[in-house]
Amino acid sequence: MPDKKAVVLLSGGLDSATTLAIACSEGFSCYALTFSYGQRHRREIDAAKKVADSLGAIEHRIVTIDLASFGRSALTDSTLNVPKDNIHIGEPGKIPVTYVPARNTIFLSYALAWAEVLGAFDIFIGVNSTDYSGYPDCRAEFIAAFERTANLATAAAVEGKGRYRIHTPIIEMTKAQIIRSGTQLGVDYSLTHSCYDPDERGRSCGRCDSCRLRLKGFAEAGLKDPIEYKNE
């Protein structure tokens, strides 16, 4: 059987860790791709390294991109505060302050470039629309449009060597379903990191949108979150 390669976007959070585990379980040789984009903390990238290693990725690349220079997101702009104590994610019609302009478009473009060089036609991304994030670039319509673009953008597709497919295996799962699937596939969630605003020791705040969605997910899955929180 020929080697089926896939590029898997990996942030170090639980969604992308689960996505990587699913890609591996489907028989792909996985090439993990992580971006360093002016996040406030290195914690996330360290988590991505551990996750890639523990799930047996063939290779893990970390690409530095300069999103911070464009500004205007609480995730890249240190003058904006990360919202706390309410789940702002999922407010109907509201796009959270943590939205990063065109982030997934940029991430998928790099994944496409690497896929073409590797001779891979499969790209996995852990977007999720059920725990609806309010991020426009996490929706199926966006992914379908990008996939179409990818198949017009590249020499490999135009020369008929294959068709690119953007896989979104967790797009319709709840956080609890993601955690249950990953647990069955052997994901070690103690290696993952979700908090937007960890303390100097790397402990999660437990209060930002990302922590709250995570904790709610573990509670609904009937499992204990293995990471350390500040006020435990």
Added chain:
Amino acid sequence: MPDKKAVVLLSGGLDSATTLAIACSEGFSCYALTFSYGQRHRREIDAAKKVADSLGAIEHRIVTIDLASFGRSALTDSTLNVPKDNIHIGEPGKIPVTYVPARNTIFLSYALAWAEVLGAFDIFIGVNSTDYSGYPDCRAEFIAAFERTANLATAAAVEGKGRYRIHTPIIEMTKAQIIRSGTQLGVDYSLTHSCYDPDERGRSCGRCDSCRLRLKGFAEAGLKDPIEYKNE
């Protein structure tokens, strides 16, 4: 009249310089965006700075991107040779060795991010398909697919603030038509740079695809190319 902002991709070559001049002539306040992506020479970026300045761009940003780490193009990989002495560009069904995987997808993604932050909905790119380059991401079908993706990817579009439009004003022009249009709009082509393989003094080789297309264009336009060539 409200300020109409546009992001204009600018390489420092004559196509993108002409595109910037056209965007300015259409009344846009132009924000020029140049990428440093492991090209062999800084000459191109220096040219972009001079062109942006001479045409009155409001701002010029240079973003460093790490395309070289993915390899596999004569423009980013120093182990491949730039082809010489024949115009390889335009051979039917052949994609040149100077093709960079997913390059325009990555460039347009960054332009989209900056446009969203600026509140701009217009992006200009100097792709050209008449002097057909063989690059899949220079075709109108690709541009249309990216435009559709942009309008699904971003908060600004989803919130109904506007619709992104990718402008390709020179897509159907011959090189001679591009040079004539730019000359009428006051482009100083002595500031532009096209050569894939300039010498240590920055003089163009006159032999690579890019030089040959340029020289042919000036000849057909009945104009003299004002830049310096090695064997003049």
